[in-house]
Amino acid sequence: MQSVVSTRQGRVRGAAEGGITAFKGIPYAAPPFGPDRFRPPRPAEPWDGVREAVAYGPTAPKAPYTPPFDRLIPEVDIPGEDCLNLNVWTPDPGGSLPVMVWLHGGAFTNGSGSVPGYDGSRFARDGVVCVTVNYRLGADGFLHLGDGAPANLGLHDQIAALTWVQDNIAAFGGDPGNVTVFGESAGAMSIGALLAAPSAAGLFRRAVLQSGAAHHTLSPASARLVGRHLADLLGVEPAVEAIAAVPLRALVQAQQHLRAAISAAPDPARWGEAALNLMPFEPVVDGVLLPAPPIEAIAAGAAAGVDLLVGTNSDEFRLFLVPTGVIDHVDEQMLLGGAARYGLDTAAVAEYRAARPGASPGDLLAAIATDWFYRIPAVRLAEARTGLPGATYMYEFAWQPPTFDGRLGACHAAELPFVFDNLHDKAFLGLLGPEPPQELADTVHAAWASFATGGDPGWPAYDPDTRRTMQFGTPSEVLTDPRPRERALWDGLRGPTAGSPSRPSP
Template sequence: MMTADASEPSEHPEPSEPSGGRPEVRIGAGELRGTREAGVAVFRGVPFAEPPVGPLRFAAPRPARGWDGVREAVVYGPPPPQGGHFGMDALARDAAGEDWLTANVWSPDPGPGAGLPVMVWIHGGAYTIGMSGLPEYDGGRLARDGRVVVVTFNYRVGPEGFGRIEGAPGNRGLLDQIAALEWVRENIRAFGGDPDRVTVFGQSAGGGSVAALLAMPRAAGLFHRAVAQSAQGTFFSPGLAADIAAACAAELGLRPTLADLAAVDPARLSAAGDAVGAKAARWADRWGRAAHRSIPFSPVVGDDDLPVTPWQALTDGAGRDVALLVGHTRDEQRLFTAIEGLLGQVTREQADAALRAYAPGPDGARRYREALPAASPEELYERVHSDWLFRMPSLRLARAQTAAGGRAHVYELTWPAPGMGGAFGACHGLDVPLVFGNLDRGQPAVLIGEGPPPEAETLSARMRAAWTAFAAHGDPGWPAYDAGQRLVQLYDARPAVAPYPEEISRLIWQDHAFAALPLTGG
């Protein structure tokens, strides 16, 4: 956790960057002193909102207070309470502290006059885990090679950010994201960024968050371009979210109210959310697809902040003035199949159950089987999971955007990850190290393997160039998507522009509405 240095004010009101020196900037709250890494000025752990603890627990974010003197900005702020997946709860405990809502900035040219494009990253993690300080999200290479200012930040996840708590505002994690974007608007010029050229980009739940922000009236005007990578397509109705919150509170013998939960230790509340997720199948008759997939938290549709789903909002023209880049990987589900120990083990019964649970409409399962008569149980299982959770929600964003007169560019990552003998394919999360250029660090590095091959470096350079060109000019370098040709960028060892390749899935899902998931009954 960072600390304030209240000794002597800095002598440099403008950025100070002598050769080998430490950069300093002045923002609205005070002065910051960062570090210089490989030619990039880096500022970590900068508060964009007050710690949401004590009387501010479960409240909407409030702007951070200022400080005297020069604040050291060299260490990531502590992450918010986490679910236990992949040991993230332990990481959060090791970085103890209450200043959960902090941002980090990488700039190749800090200073009010640089006017560089800004890219604001929203991490994924199923709305349950995630923190900006993970090594795979280091923005140095993207900022340096692309001449952009990169911003990452923490937002509340799990029950703290997305639990439906009576007496508290909903979608607090999304409100944190809006607060971070407001902070960028007010302060990014000091870091060399142009507040009128802000691109928000995110993957998985971060991609779903980007979609949600496009639908939120409060977020209008805070960003000008948007990148949704493998957008998680789950959005909850108020009834479903309230029922899941009640189950989480019941794990603690409490009610899902502000009065009951405000004093509960955040780690205990996160553990209760984990417990409900682990046994969600027992509520399958009430929670439907959310239970089958063990997804206890997602943005809630129906309040003033998020009145309709992103697909409906884009269809209604909400994103018409925001250029959109959206896409997914070919084998989204493969990562989860591996984590579940099912690679090569999926039975016909499991495939049939997946088709019944996730295929759209009354005849969706039949249509999958008829369109793919030679597919193995594992192929059917992975395809319907990939389509429901990531691929078709992402494609539908592009369709809704273009139908309303907006512009969207679509891609699919088809390059198979070389790690583990190629078992992962082009799986969920593979795009993250490629976009950031961090091929040998963090959890996604397992997908690429020890010592990134030259083709990984080449593909990463191409994707970084496309993402930063989109941030700078709104054009990633391939034609916009349209309902006729449906041209998309395929990222492989030899990238190509071609018609969207998942035609079978597109046709099966083309009439699906992607409504908020309901509470299904008794």
């Protein structure tokens, strides 16, 4: 099989194995350091000869996950400045195959496209060219100080990578007219923003949003609050030039402390929307790359012709409460206070309780937070597409691993190795246990590949009357309007125009 292909910057040599050729660490933009720090990405410099593309390239600077998540969520840290790179897996460089481009999660401060669990070999095996991307994280990717420096550089990176795919993927056997962008958590939230970004129009035909939709953004005012707190932690002026002069190690550690500070004291007056989102760095509705909040732009017709597959896991928020033990320390007062911050009253909490006999206050808070963070935004995204061109499909991943005495549930990130059909990757052992069901991976992975290939994952499209949703489990089945009473509690909340209960004005 051909292992050398020509890109617009130069030739690259990949490694072939088992009928699949992998090309790793290909730069899609210049290193974002030196004079290019805190600036939009520019094209990578051309090279002479053949560039070896057999090993993952550098990853964006970041701090490690904090315990216990460092044992549950796979992470890779590869030093180097040439971190705007991507990886390609192809079964046939001479073909014209569907393309899937992966945007990783990690709360906009962690993760990379170089995690072995995101190896795209199984997609390539099934006739799909798979691409995984590294993009700038934390302050380098999402800082906004209102000082004239461009915002949303991480999104600009993603757009640059998708542009690279349009320009080069045919050389790897991919069809640039049949590109699906897919992502999880922050990656899915990025896609929700890209759907609303005029500069991303035409770069992809389909999108898959896993555990993230189009609600997690910051207003410029909130972003400036976060930026000033970061500068205070670093002991510098709130200006890009001052933050750029801080050593990277100190910067990524400060980013980690910033997120901990928000979680410890989530005061909207201090943090704006980040007090509820619990992420200091997110896409900013800057009026340039994002002219309007993404969910509002989508409801108004942005990306109307793009086919969507959107969904969540049944017990997303238990990842953040069970391994830490916090779930056992939530009392009734904390439950009611947390629900009120999300806009729900005591009657709504009683509705959740009635559906879960014997549930503890921590269990109920996990269910409510799962809906606020993940499920309801996904529903709102599907609803926003009603009457517009482009098909929309919904799913719910419901398989529950045996880890943590079975208390973890179908938590955040649990679907990842099933999507990539990489259950053999031992990095997911702490999350999923030793024997996750291969038959479920076969089902989920096939649905993603089918959607990317022809726009149909294998079940009926979503509509606001039936709200048909594929529930992935053992077995999997199509549900009609899952948990309708709980969904109805959020009417008027988390909508295209409702915003969050404490949303500040710009």
